[in-house]
Amino acid sequence: TTPFDVEKIRKDFPILQRQVNGNPLVYFDNAATSQTPKVVIDAIVDYYSRYNANIHRGVHTLSQEATDAYEKSRIKLQKHFNAAKAHEMIFTSGTTHGINLVANGFASFLKKGDEVIVSAMEHHSNIVPWQMLCEKTGAILRVIPMNTEGELLMDAYEELLSEKTRLVFCNHISNALGTINPIEEIIEKAHRAGAAVLVDGAQACPHIKPDVQALDVDFYVASAHKMCGPTGIGVLYGKEKWLNELPPYQGGGEMIAEVTFEKTTYAGLPHKFEAGTPNICGGIVFGVAVDYLNGIGFENIEEYEHELLAYATKELLKVEGLKIYGTSKHKTSVISFNLEGIHPYDIGTIVDKLGIAVRTGHHCAQPIMDYYKIPGTVRASFAFYNTKEEIDALVAAVKKAKAMLG
Numbered sequence: 001t002t003p004f005d006v007e008k009i010r011k012d013f014p015i016l017q018r019q020v021n022g023n024p025l026v027y028f029d030n031a032a033t034s035q036t037p038k039v040v041i042d043a044i045v046d047y048y049s050r051y052n053a054n055i056h057r058g059v060h061t062l063s064q065e066a067t068d069a070y071e072k073s074r075i076k077l078q079k080h081f082n083a084a085k086a087h088e089m090i091f092t093s094g095t096t097h098g099i100n101l102v103a104n105g106f107a108s109f110l111k112k113g114d115e116v117i118v119s120a121m122e123h124h125s126n127i128v129p130w131q132m133l134c135e136k137t138g139a140i141l142r143v144i145p146m147n148t149e150g151e152l153l154m155d156a157y158e159e160l161l162s163e164k165t166r167l168v169f170c171n172h173i174s175n176a177l178g179t180i181n182p183i184e185e186i187i188e189k190a191h192r193a194g195a196a197v198l199v200d201g202a203q204a205c206p207h208i209k210p211d212v213q214a215l216d217v218d219f220y221v222a223s224a225h226k227m228c229g230p231t232g233i234g235v236l237y238g239k240e241k242w243l244n245e246l247p248p249y250q251g252g253g254e255m256i257a258e259v260t261f262e263k264t265t266y267a268g269l270p271h272k273f274e275a276g277t278p279n280i281c282g283g284i285v286f287g288v289a290v291d292y293l294n295g296i297g298f299e300n301i302e303e304y305e306h307e308l309l310a311y312a313t314k315e316l317l318k319v320e321g322l323k324i325y326g327t328s329k330h331k332t333s334v335i336s337f338n339l340e341g342i343h344p345y346d347i348g349t350i351v352d353k354l355g356i357a358v359r360t361g362h363h364c365a366q367p368i369m370d371y372y373k374i375p376g377t378v379r380a381s382f383a384f385y386n387t388k389e390e391i392d393a394l395v396a397a398v399k400k401a402k403a404m405l406g
């Protein structure tokens, strides 16, 4: 990896040049969606300018070029996640799609009285599909509780595990709190109880390079749009044995071996789970985004973002009446906070007038907000292209909001 030079990196992102409400954009909503480097934008333009065609079908040159690029990208993802086989990487439309695919498949395995375990700090997309699964099958949903620092109570988790547990699902990093969960331990304990594990890596993959074989995880899901790629594309890693056992999620073209009106047989992996014309361009440029991140280097990203997190935490805590939710030592560059007596939405509106993009609300994690008995938070989430000067601008804007609203 090359030495880290934030000013040089910022030049890769055209959007960082723009003004918002007469001020330079300060983009601190990276946990929702990351920004897009020029190499990714160029790859999109290149695809539509030179070889836009449907894949896996045509013998013509364009179709072959597109198929080749799409499948090469799958191999890039395999290498990035260190999966044993390329066909264990299923292209999805994003994390939500990946989770629903697995939850839908498990509906054929679960019976009444089986148990599934979720953590207290999940995104709604890692709660609702499992609730739907429980409704369909009569399985019971159990919840790993957390403490006020925003850490899972691992003793309680151990007590929840039993021979009835079939599946555990947990995020690698919480989007609302930034906590890095001990997924190695979660996976190991689940396996000892005979349960499978799905890890929601939506928030982890922008910061960490996960090794699915070292983790021994059964399923791992991510979204490209949080990893400098486009929206509408993501990936589901699944162990081959699981993917062979799970029924297809959607029926249609591309996912069949043979179709007659009497009986249809399904294609092998990965096509069994990729019905219909996929997001071809998205799949191709997801690989370009992953190459870009690896070019910067995940060690560099982690180290620099940690510096930003420490600096922002220190500076924000100087503002009187400011409270941070999620204070684990094991956390990534996400700060969720509130100012005493002020609604998060009002702070978000004022800082936006100053060109600063933060997220306000429940961050699709209402159970966490209920736990803290708050309606929501202001969330600033940092990426490797952010700077300390931008954090200074945020702190100044928060002080201004407090003076206006307090």
Ligand code: PMP
Pocket (backbone or CB within 6 Å): 031, 032, 093, 094, 095, 096, 097, 123, 125, 126, 171, 173, 174, 175, 200, 202, 203, 223, 364
């Ligand atoms: N899980 C987590 C932890 C997330 O942060 C998000 C996105 N906010 C999702 C799942 C859902 O991802 P997507 O909307 O890309 O499907």
